Amino acid sequence: MSASLIQPIAAGDVLMLSGPRPYTLASDLDTPPRDATDVFADLAAKLVRMGDGDDFVAIGGHVVLDPERGWILADVLPPWLHIDGSAPEASTMRFFLDHLVEEGASDRPGAALMSAQLSQLLFVQAIRSYLSIFRPLALGWTRVLGDQRIAPALRLMHREPDRPWRLDDLSKAVAMSRTSFAVRFKAAAGVAPLTYLANWRMAVAQQRLRTTSTPVSTLALSLGYASESAFSNAFKRATGMAPSRYRTTSTASRPAGPPEGRRYPAIN
Secondary structure (H helix, E strand, O other), rough: OHHHHHOOOOOOOEEEEEOOOOEEEEOOOOOEEEHHHHHOOOOOOOOOOOOOOOOOOOOOOOOOOOOOOHHHOOOOOOOOEOOOOOOOHHHHHHHHHHHHHHHHHHOOOOOHHHHHHHHHHHHHHHHHHHHHHHHHHHHOOOHOOOOOOHHHHHHHHOOOOOOOOHHHHHHHHHHHHOOHHHHHHHHHOOOHHHHHHHHHHHHHHHHHHHHHHOOHHHHHHHHHOHHHHHHHEEEEHHHHOOOOHHHHHHHHOOOOOOOOOOOOEEOO
């Protein structure tokens, strides 16, 4: 393990990986690791004890994002998030963590449901905390969404990418002048509103070409293009290849699934 990838953690910290990647959780890096596939082989077990179990208690879980829209969030998150347990933003997460421990150790009716709901709330709070801490450093839809004045325009573009949006339409939707809206949007997103819309349509197109069998002609209309030809030309300018070739290439290179034995982290 490279030193640059070692991250010290303390009581109350929350770590979240934004994708399925292997990692090692350790109280002592010199201890031989054990693959968590074996550690958690008994799926009925609520708790797993390793050694004397006195070093720390770790709570783990995963959240499955919506297959249609989850990529919108996953694409803007860093590979992993670390929320310091001593930060003000972590107080709500400590509340959820305490109750997760309580529910995990209890045999009360509904404990599993409570744990699942608390896990989802913990996930949302982790995202909120991350955005609260790092949004000033970022550009893109997350920062625009944090600006209550122009966020409605962003939601309109996301919700209705097929509409022939003009700058007038978007600025009127947020009760701003064209110039003020355009300047404010670009300062937050890093690009002009209509450039963002074009990029958004291409991002949606790429995701749907990778994950669905929607005909290119249908996809073109759903994204506001007058014809399949117009969409194909725009897509080729943006990606360097035609939509049909992009779909074929993406499907051929898509991994079948996580390698056997790497579905869980390593623990030592």
